[in-house]
Amino acid sequence: MLITVVTIFPEMFPGPLSHSLIGKGIGRIWNLKIVDIRNFAEDKRNTVDDTPYGGGPGMVMKPDVVHEAMNHALSFYKNKPEIVFMTPRGGVFSNKMAKDFSKNHEGMIILCGRYEGVDQRVIDYWKKKYEMKEVSIGDYVLFGGEIPAMVVVDTCLRFSSGIMNNIESTVEESFSIDLLEYPQYTKPMTWNGYDVPSVLLSGNHGKIASWKLEQSKQVTRDVRPDLWARFKNNRE
Ligand code: SAM
Numbered sequence: 001m002l003i004t005v006v007t008i009f010p011e012m013f014p015g016p017l018s019h020s021l022i023g024k025g026i027g028r029i030w031n032l033k034i035v036d037i038r039n040f041a042e043d044k045r046n047t048v049d050d051t052p053y054g055g056g057p058g059m060v061m062k063p064d065v066v067h068e069a070m071n072h073a074l075s076f077y078k079n080k081p082e083i084v085f086m087t088p089r090g091g092v093f094s095n096k097m098a099k100d101f102s103k104n105h106e107g108m109i110i111l112c113g114r115y116e117g118v119d120q121r122v123i124d125y126w127k128k129k130y131e132m133k134e135v136s137i138g139d140y141v142l143f144g145g146e147i148p149a150m151v152v153v154d155t156c157l158r159f160s161s162g163i164m165n166n167i168e169s170t171v172e173e174s175f176s177i178d179l180l181e182y183p184q185y186t187k188p189m190t191w192n193g194y195d196v197p198s199v200l201l202s203g204n205h206g207k208i209a210s211w212k213l214e215q216s217k218q219v220t221r222d223v224r225p226d227l228w229a230r231f232k233n234n235r236e
Contacts, residue, residue: 001030001160002081002107004073005149006066008048008114010034012146021164022157029162030107033076037061040068049115058116066111066122073109074130082108083132084152085123086145090134093152095175097135101152102159110152112145178231180224182215 005013013034017023026032038046042065049059070083082101091097101108111118111132126132137148157163158170174181185196199211221228 001105002033002076003030003153004033004035004076004081004107004109005112005146005153006035006037006069006073006109007112007144007146007149008037009112009144009146010036013150016150017153022154025157025160025163029160030157033073035069035073037065037069040065040072052116056116060116061113061118063119063122063125066118067125070109070111070122070126077106077109079106080130081106083111083126083130084108085111085113085118085126085132085134086137086148086152087113087117087134088136088139088141089117090136092139093135093137093148093155095155098152098155099159102156108153108156110145110149112149114144175227178227178234179213179216179220180227182212182219 007013014023014026014032017032018026037048041047041062047062048065049061052058052060074081074083082104084101111126123132123134127134135148135152137151142148164170170176172181185200189196189201197211199207202208217228217231220231
């Protein structure tokens with residue numbers, strides 16, 4: 001699986017993606033290529049942005065330069081990869097999206113915006129011609145799309161076979177069935193006056209499973225009423 005990040009800050013990569021299980025998978029399970037958008041600028045100053053039509057603050061990334069960088073990224077693939085533009089104006093990223101993206105064994109191209117964003121025409125073109133998806137990592141605004149791109153790559157790779165030793169972890173963890181995960185404990189049995197819940201020491205797998213489900217329901221009800229409502233709806 002090839003993941004290509006299109007950015008004006010190539011030096012930010014692989015960054016955190018070179019660590020832990022994901023890092024160990026580079027070159028074995030997945031590969032990373034970076035396309036520096038500045039290489040596609042046409043002037044001596046490598047200009048990638050300009051002032052917005054209609055006025056307003058900040059600068060906008062130029063459509064011609066971004067388009068050429070994206071075309072270069074696409075030339076790395078035989079078949080169509082997932083193509084994603086990181087933007088606060090996109091649909092909110094989720095485990096479900098990550099699972100869907102990871103099914104495309106060709107891989108992904110991720111476009112990272114900067115400044116006030118990217119000229120709408122290049123977004124419209126790539127959406128229409130290549131089904132590019134606009135994806136947000138949440139209802140807040142970062143300076144650039146590079147950290148959001150890392151979030152997407154990290155999450156998608158959790159669903160790629162070969163990265164996680166224990167793929168079951170992704171089945172039981174938070175959001176897998178619209179519930180947050182139950183609390184986890186390890187040794188020692190007593191720490192600082194706090195005990196591990198006795199049911200977890202009982203060896204009774206049925207009881208342990210019901211305890212975990214109850215805990216998941218309780219925490220979801222308490223902290224994520226939106227998720228709780230979805231869980232209840234799906235069950236009904
Ligand atoms: N003017 C834009 C708006 O109000 O929607 C925000 C631009 S932001 C400063 C610059 C770039 O950071 C965006 O083009 C996008 O690539 C990235 N970015 C910022 N917040 C993001 C988020 N929540 N999810 C995904 N990408 C984000």
